[in-house]
Amino acid sequence: MTRDVLIQLLYIVAFALFIYGLMGLTGPRTAVRGNWIAATGMGVAVVATLLTPGMGNWWLILLGVAIGTAAGVPAAKRVKMTAMPQMVALFNGVGGGAVALIAWVEFRQSAGFAHEPTYVAVASLFSAIVGSVSFWGSLVAYGKLQEIVASRPVGVGKLQQPLNLALLLVSVGCAAAVVAGADSSWLIAGLLVSAAALGVLVVLPIGGADMPVVISLLNALTGLSAAAMGLALDNTALIVAGMIVGASGTILTNLMAKAMNRTIPAIVAGGFGGGSGTAL
Template sequence: MTDLIAVLYIVAFALFIYGLMGLTGPRTAVRGNWIAAVGMVIAVVATLLTPGMGNWVLIALGIGIGIVVGVPAARRVKMTAMPQMVALFNGVGGGAVALIAWVEFRTTDGYSAEPRYIAIASLFAALIGSISFWGSLIAFGKLQEILPGRPITLRALQQPLNIVLLLAAVGCAVAVIAGVDAEVLMIVLLLAAAVLGLMVVLPIGGADMPVVISLLNAFTGLSAAAMGLALDNTALIVAGMIVGASGSILTNLMAKAMNRSIPAIVAGGFGGTTAVASGTREERPVRSTTAADTAVQLAYASKVVVVPGYGMAVAQAQHAVREMGQLLESKGISVSYAIHPVAGRMPGHMNVLLAEADVPYEQLKEMDDINSEFPQTDVALVIGANDVTNPAARSDPNSPIYGMPILDVSASRSVIVLKRSMSSGFAGIDNDLFYEPRTSMLFGDAKSSVGEVVEELKNL
């Protein structure tokens, strides 16, 4: 039986890695998910075959509850709500690890007869898992707009409080490792980590959410790997390290895309959704346009670049955008889609939406690849993207987004921005692009506006 379990684990790990390779592109992402899911089923079966596994009734009950809750939730979620679902499901993983660590503490009498490395790994898993769970709940609340998207801070007390909470949690862990058998220490550790998770994510605004989701995902993976070490469970170790490593790499990539350090993001910064107070916005001329005029501009263009943002996601306009792109292509017009790494609410948000609408993967251009093409672009069509197209990131040293790499849409011969209103983006600042002489604003819901443009294109 031991050999069989080992073989099953090896097969599961191979499927995890092969499935992860499939997630590098929209075309293979679905297949990659299925392959990894099969690997997880095999890993679960191997774990259940372990001698002395425990109460089968409780195990079956837990699996049943998970299926009843998880499957309908995943099937019903809209693509626009995918970021908050990812945040919530990721948090549940961290919470599960924290609970397992607590159970391990109780069943071993405070690790009294266990090697020290098991106590260290288990307590590390409890600390990081609890931070991930409660932090993910705040991320979910902000993305779901249950909580304000703006940074919520205690100002000067914020960082000292975080340090005190971290020291309290680490102090309790050290005391337990030293042999103090008091369950209250474990409870204090979990509570301090829980409050720390809340206090770390609350000051982070909406514009930083893609990085936060990646970071919390990495935390969950690391906590699972540590718990696997404590339980001597190879599946948890390998799966946790894969998640932790990939999440860490993605977090670093997202931070670089925003020209910000991860410590600066965790410390709280830009990303609030606080609108500019009435009467304080600088009055600058804005040129508005119509769907008919937009269609004419697009029809007479040679090269069009579509720049999607969260506004497209909210309006669920991706299918209408794809139809518009096909119409333009039928007229011999080159169409590309410029993807900023942090456009939307999670890494790859725009890629997922456009892939769902069957936009060819070759037409999706990353920021570094598309920026050099904007000077040769006749029309840049910005659909709900805000901060990632703001020229202030390059020109205004006083701007909170100064230094953040952006899509150079302002270099295009003409820019058309589809937006509901002149409201600010997640960074809470005006977008200078709206006021440039080559920019026209098409106000309205993105899906309706694109639909009107499509109808006008059909009549040309």
């Protein structure tokens, strides 16, 4: 009991640091300090989580953290200044990927959420769809900026919009079937694959010039998926940090679009059908 209280108190310290750090990040003089304050908050949140009673599988955790650090630090240190946006896209993508993978494991461990409350299933499946869209969308954004994928808009013309809608309906349909009680690994596979295809197809038709706004949008989506995962796992740190990113990311996306004299719907839809409005 006391340890649970300690964890919750440390989480509160972590949110306070996140919020204070973010406030710092919005001003030029305080930005560097704000970033490190937020990073300290993350350290506090990680330590608090590791104190959870009954934690085990330490070698799995150590392995993941070690590989992640070994991959993330050099990538962040070596990337050229001009290649920063695609690096952010990649980091955002792996965050979304992590959410989707955790939701998948949750599905497997709970036998299709059979004995879980409905809201756990709904929140987990929402985070699986959004996380998968964010992961694959971010990978395409990375590919375009890195010029692995053609940076000009690539689409399937008039079929684009119906196709995207169909993919969205397939993934939501799979989720609805799981919530209704069907336990089949085909459903979760169908959900993840259709969401992946949706992520790829939504970003592919968008031109390279609009990519920073799209990355910011995907960033906000990953935040929302983290918040949903927090609801499913009953973890306040995930709920608060995820939702703050979801909300501030949406505002920021809007500001970025305005600074380019564009609107978010025009950017996302710009590549869809006509594409005549795409500023390149």
